[in-house]
Amino acid sequence: MHLKDFFNYDLVSVGKFSISAFDLFISGVIVIITIFLLRLIKKFFNNRVNAGKIDKGSAFSIYSIIKxxxxxxxxxxxxxTLGVNLNLMLAGSAALLVGLGFGIQQIFNDLVSGIILLFEGNMKVGDVIQLENNIVGKVKVIGLRTSKIKTRDDIIMIVPNSKFISDRVINWSHEQGSTRFLVEVGVAYGSDTEQVTRLLLECSKEVPEIDVNPEPFVRLxxxxxxxxxxxxxxxxxxxFRSENIRSKIRYKIDRKFRANNIKIPFPQRDVHMISDNK
Known part of the structure; x- marks a missing residue:
């Protein structure tokens, strides 16, 4: 058998529809070229990220859209290439989608939300976000239908993209390098407020994860x-590790307050008993 005869040989033949070896060969070439081009594009974006010309989250979003x-x-x-009538297939798909509309409505909602996330760039890979149920996590993957976030407990959560569009989401990494947090503590009435302020600031200086600019400050x-x-x-x-940082500060506050005789009171109530003596 000649090579030409091999390529023209029909591997699958059903009625008027047939798939030849040449069709499969061309399809394989298209896939290989696509994979090669995607690797080149990914390498291009990685070089741009390493050069500091684009951030990692934006590069990932743009690459995902292109892919x-x-x-x-x-x-x-x-x-x-395989001889499928695209017009007929699209018409059939439209009819099928109408029939399954209610069943796959949420899937389409997630898909559209994923496209919006990738195009808008309000949430990027590496961002620290907080969901409505107070779950804090770092974005690991933004997919077309779902995204993955890694929580503070090192658990990977798979979240439908529609949650990021319809729900209220706090992005702690959006447009700033640092995020402000606070630690609250109560001291007994009569305590030296100036001393308390000084001790709290000393505690903040002893935690290396806390930024020196802007400087921490104390508020009564x-x-x-x-x-x-x-x-x-x-x-x-x-x-992402703010809870651990606040825990370190609380340990230091407790130690310094004990050393300087600053009392942290517990809630208490005065109860007056009135007896009716007849």
Whole structure:
């Protein structure tokens, strides 16, 4: 058998539809070229990221959009190569989608939300976000239908993209390098407020994760029922580990307050008993 005869040999033949070895060969070449081009594009974006000309999240989003578009085009090209009537297929798909509309409505919602996320760039890979249920995580992957975030407990969560569009999401990494947090503590009435302020600032200076610019500051926030309420406000670039940082500060506050005889009161109530003596 000659090579020409081999390529013209029909591997699959059903009625008027047939797939030859040449069709499969061309389809394979298209896939290989696409993979090669995607690797070149990915390498280009990696070089731009390493050169500091584009951030990693933006590069990933743009690359994902290009990848999805290329594979859609390649899929249509392969179908055309194999002799599939695209107009007939699209018409049939439209009818099928109408019939399954209610069943796959949420899937389409997630897909459209994924496209919006990739194009808008409001959430990028590496961003630290907080969901409505107070779950804080770092974005690891932004997919077309779902995205993956890694929580503070090192658990990978798979979240439908529609959640990031319809729900309220806090992006702690958006347009700034540092995020502000606070630690609140109550001290007994009669305590030296200037000393308390000084001790709290000393605690902040002993935690290396806290930024020195902007400087931490102390605020006398309220006169509570049984304590003066102070807040130590600080900035850090380690937003993802903010709870660990606040824990370190609380340990230092407890140690310094004990050493300087600053009392942290517990809630208490005075109860007056009135007896009716007849």
């Amino acid at each position: 999805y578009l290329m594979w859609i085009i390649v899929f249509l090209m392969i179908l055309e 926030n309220d006169f509570g029922d049984s304590a003066l309420i102070f807040q130590l406000l600080f900035w850090t670039k380690e937003a």
